[in-house]
Amino acid sequence: MMQHGITMAAGERHQLTRPHIFVVNGESSFLNLMRDLLQDEEYNVTTTNFVPETLEQVIALNPGVLIIDLAVGKRSGWDLLERLHATAATVGIPVIIVSTQPAYLTQAREQAARYGAAGLLSKPFNLEDMLSLIEVALVSLHADAPA
Secondary structure, eight states: EEETTTTEOTTTGGTTTEEEEEESSSOOHHHHHHHHHHHHHEEEEEEEEOOGGGGHHHHHHSEEEEEEEEETTTHHHHHHHHHHHHHHTTTTTTTEEEEEEEHHHHHHTHHHHHHHHHEEESSSSOHHHHHHHHHHHHHHHHHHHHO
């Protein structure tokens, strides 16, 4: 289902017990691939390339992990990280940062704690590396949750 730039996986609303992953990327083919791969791993998946409203979408959906491509629309990936960091409702959501740009990953690595980065991956990346980062992020999210 596509709504205001968001693609929600079929049946996602009915499967609230599955972890929810939100992927932001400028390439439809990457978004489709990530959705298919993560659904195969039993995750609920939301994808978007519509960055202007992404913060509001993240607040509304409250995903367990965000996967953000820093090369989305020039500075938009960075701007989104800044907005997520500055918003009380999203500051605790683990972020996995991906990029094809080594300079972006170097800068993100230097500021990883500031942005709540659970990991950084250079595209193309190994799916097992991505899945490992997601699992670690979800475990840390639940460990930090109040009892």
